Amino acid sequence: xxxxxxxxxxxxxxxxxxxxxxxxxxxxxxxxxxxxxxxxxxxxxxxxxxxxxxxxxxxxxxxxxxxxxxxxxxxxxxxxxxxxxxxxxxxxxxxxxxxxxxxxxxxxxxxxxxxxxxxxxxxxxxxxxxxxxxxxxxxxxxxxxxxxxxxxxxxxxxxxxxxxxxxxxxxxxxxxxxxxxxxxxxxxxxxxxxxxxxxx
Amino acid sequence: xxxxxxxxxxxxxxxxxxxxxxxxxxxxxxxxxxxxxxxxxxxxxxxxxxxxxxxxxxxxxxxxxxxxxxxxxxxxxxxxxxxxxxxxxxxxxxxxxxxxxxxxxxxxxxxxxxxxxxxxxxxxxxxxxxxxxxxxxxxxxxxxxxxxxxxxxxxxxxxxxxxxxxx
Numbered sequence: 001x002x003x004x005x006x007x008x009x010x011x012x013x014x015x016x017x018x019x020x021x022x023x024x025x026x027x028x029x030x031x032x033x034x035x036x037x038x039x040x041x042x043x044x045x046x047x048x049x050x051x052x053x054x055x056x057x058x059x060x061x062x063x064x065x066x067x068x069x070x071x072x073x074x075x076x077x078x079x080x081x082x083x084x085x086x087x088x089x090x091x092x093x094x095x096x097x098x099x100x101x102x103x104x105x106x107x108x109x110x111x112x113x114x115x116x117x118x119x120x121x122x123x124x125x126x127x128x129x130x131x132x133x134x135x136x137x138x139x140x141x142x143x144x145x146x147x148x149x150x151x152x153x154x155x156x157x158x159x160x161x162x163x164x165x166x167x168x169x170x171x172x173x174x175x176x177x178x179x180x181x182x183x184x185x186x187x188x189x190x191x192x193x194x195x196x197x198x199x200x
Numbered sequence: 201x202x203x204x205x206x207x208x209x210x211x212x213x214x215x216x217x218x219x220x221x222x223x224x225x226x227x228x229x230x231x232x233x234x235x236x237x238x239x240x241x242x243x244x245x246x247x248x249x250x251x252x253x254x255x256x257x258x259x260x261x262x263x264x265x266x267x268x269x270x271x272x273x274x275x276x277x278x279x280x281x282x283x284x285x286x287x288x289x290x291x292x293x294x295x296x297x298x299x300x301x302x303x304x305x306x307x308x309x310x311x312x313x314x315x316x317x318x319x320x321x322x323x324x325x326x327x328x329x330x331x332x333x334x335x336x337x338x339x340x341x342x343x344x345x346x347x348x349x350x351x352x353x354x355x356x357x358x359x360x361x362x363x364x365x366x367x
Contacts, residue, residue, distance in 0.1 A: 001363060003356050006310060010329045013225075013307050015218045017235050019242055027243045100268045101248050101261050103342025104323075107268040189275050196320045197343050199351075 042093070049086060053079075067143055074139035081132045088125055091117060108194045112187055119183045122176050130168045134161065209246055216262050217242075219330050223263075226326035227270045229315035237273050244269045256339070263332070263340045267323050274319060313362040321355045328352055 095114040145153040224234040
């Protein structure tokens with residue numbers, strides 16, 4: 001049997017399916033709705049971000065003379081939290097523009113980058129986020145419990161710390177482990193395809 | 201979508217739907233999954249049309265969208281990977297479906313042999329079966345023309361061998 005025969009028979013096969021207009025309409029509507037949702041959520045996020053920055057700035061300039069260093073550290077942590085949140089959000093958003101019309105090599109590379117970024121967010125940025133949040137809360141508690149007893153103050157620290165890191169740990173064990181396994185699987189699958197395309 | 205774009209899309213589908221369908225059939229052995237992939241590719245072509253810059257040829261662009269969608273689809277739906285079936289199931293037409301016409305039997309056999317290739321090789325052979333040149337396949341996959349040539353020869357040889365073994 002020659003390859004040309006196979007090719008001819010392949011091309012002569014009956015095409016057993018037609019575009020499904022109903023399903024296509026549903027998909028198109030879903031896409032349009034998602035685009036609108038995305039736009040609205042971006043606007044909401046930007047507005048919320050600006051409002052929070054202004055409010056925190058106002059709090060700082062109004063009260064910074066009444067409070068000491070922990071207050072300033074707490075405000076700085078909140079600003080860093082918001083900055084981190086904004087960087088992570090925009091970077092994640094930039095990956096939404098999937099280049100399906102790129103060559104497969106470029107497309108796969110882009111997908112590997114996107115998945116590695118998601119992995120980084122889970123492994124690293126979530127932890128930095130929690131530490132910053134913990135610092136902001138601890139500094140805040142330090143200020144508001146200045147006149148309280150040492151037992152009360154350290155109990156408040158303890159409860160906050162256990163709650164925050166407890167939830168983080170639970171999340172890591174219950175959810176992140178599976179998510180990371182899935183991401184690793186997808187990344188290795190894509191790398192295999194990429195390697196195989198690279199090889200002659 | 202404005203009317204012109206709608207018309208362009210319908211024309212694109214009309215001109216290419218058979219090729220897209222055959223790529224799906226080559227990539228996924230199970231016909232119901234191939235049909236799902238086919239719809240997904242059409243949908244992705246429609247979305248990607250908004251960003252089509254005209255740098256690549258329309259056919260190259262369509263095949264890129266099709267191939268990349270197939271890669272993503274298969275990764276997201278690992279369950280569609282098809283391990284070898286038991287021997288008696290591999291050749292159902294031998295005893296159980298004698299009424300099938302010869303050409304359809306051969307096509308089934310060919311599809312089964314293609315399903316035994318690695319994922320990326322299935323995609324490449326599907327493009328070869330569509331009569332795409334080495335240059336076009338290199339553009340679609342983003343690899344070097346010479347490498348593609350060597351690779352295609354290997355895949356062809358393996359496919360022919362599989363076809364002979366399974367006969």
